[in-house]
Amino acid sequence: MKVLILTHKNDAPPFIERVAAEIRSRGAEPVVFHLNDFPVKATITFGQESDGEWFLFNGHAIGEGDAIWGRRYHQGVGFPEKMHPGHKQMALAESDRFLHGALAACPAFKVDAYARVRASDHKPLHQRIFREAGIRTPRTLGTNDPAKARAFLSSCPNGAIVKMLSAEPFVKDDGKLQVVMTSEVRPETAERLEQLRLCPMYFQERVEKAFEVRATVFGTKIFAARIDSQQVEGADVDWRNKGLAMIDQWRHHDLPRHVEDALGRYQEAMGMQYGAADFIVTPEGEHVLLEVNPAGEFFWLEANPPHHPMVAALVDVLVGAPGARRRTIQTDNARSDPLF
Structure with missing residues (x-):
């Protein structure tokens, strides 16, 4: 059995090797495919004949009985400097469609199918x-x-926050990437609401927090961890603002059964094996769902406290360990599922 890992060269190489080593320990062969090398330095080939089909990623045949982990996608780089910008745009668009067409047709088990992640x-x-x-x-x-x-803002006596639905960063004048974090709505924010005509925004009434929870799903397993974000200045609205400073402060959390069941039903309804759900827990102990990231990070919760065995759980799903894969409402048969 082969496990194809779709990633890029800057995607935490020690983490990718950790996953690859776990795959080898199960007797399977990891195949790491750097998507930023495609199409200039890496190759994908597929053939469909009357008697069957085949798919090659850098010469490695991937098919039924294998698995694909769509870890991170990346646009191809390395095109000739003299290449016409229009031709480059066309080549990138064709490469993207080619890649996802090959993945959609390939009958390997996927964590998770690209169309499902997007949907x-x-x-x-x-x-x-x-x-x-x-x-x-x-x-x-x-x-x-x-x-x-x-x-809406006038109807929120405890205040409100504003966030973006996309994680699209922008490049500042100094060349650094800027990601827009969840922010508190302040008077100066309210004064600039006319700018909504240029870009819609997502507002939420502020929910009082005791702490926050990240619940990560790998097939039938769910690991939950809590962070006391209200105890660190600057992390009260969005803990990611102080993520590195708090990286060793995460602790194991037991999800209430009804929350765990709801998360499992969500995954089944969406046809997904992986998900990273974020919750606020109120002072009264109520879990309030914020979002479920279909491709969220998780490695820090294994490398640091609470040291959840997440890589092993991921590989269980990829290699098809007994009971590891979640049965989904959408069929698990790759050949009959149009989303594959």
């Missing part, structure tokens, strides 16, 4: 499904209408 990466959808399962979510308004935003 599930929507915060409003997460909140609707969890509310239907009886899990509270924050009062929310998404809009590009300044008047609607003002009315």
Whole structure:
């Protein structure tokens, strides 16, 4: 059995090797494919004939009985400097369509199918499904209408936060990447609401926090960890602002059964094996769902406290260990599932 790991060269090489080593320990062969090398330095080839089909990634045949882990996707680099910008854009678009067409047709088991990851990466959808399962979510308004935003903000006596639905960074004048974190709505924010005409935003009523929880799903296993974000200045609105400073402060957390069941049902409904869910826990102990990241990071929760055995759980799913793969409402048969 082969396990194809789709990633890029800057994606935490020690972590990727840790996963590859775990795959080898199960008697399977890891195949690391750097997508930033495709199409200039790496090759993908597929053939479909009347008597069958085949798929090659850098010469490695991947097919039924194998698995693919879509760890990170990356646009190809290394095109000739003299290449016309229009031709480069066309080549990148064709390479992207070619890659995802090959992955969609390949019958290997996937964690997770690219189409499912894209289809599930929507915060409003997460909140609707969890509310239907009886899990509270924050009062929310998404809009590009300044008047609607003002009315919503005035209805939030405990304040509100604002966030973006995409994780798209931008390049500052000094060349550094800037990621927009979740922020508190302040008077100066409210004064600039007319700018919503240029870009919609996502507002939520502020929920009082006792602490925050990251619950990570690998097939049938769920690991939950808590962080006391309210105890660190600058982390109260978005713990990621102080993520490195707090990296050794995560602790194991036992999810209530009804929350764990709701998370499992969500994964099954979306046809997903992996997910990283973020919750606020109120002073009264209620778990409030924020979002489920279909491709969120998890390695820090194994490398640091609470040292959850996440890589082993991931590889269990990839190699098909007994009971590791979650049965989904959407069929698990890759050949009959159009999302594959």
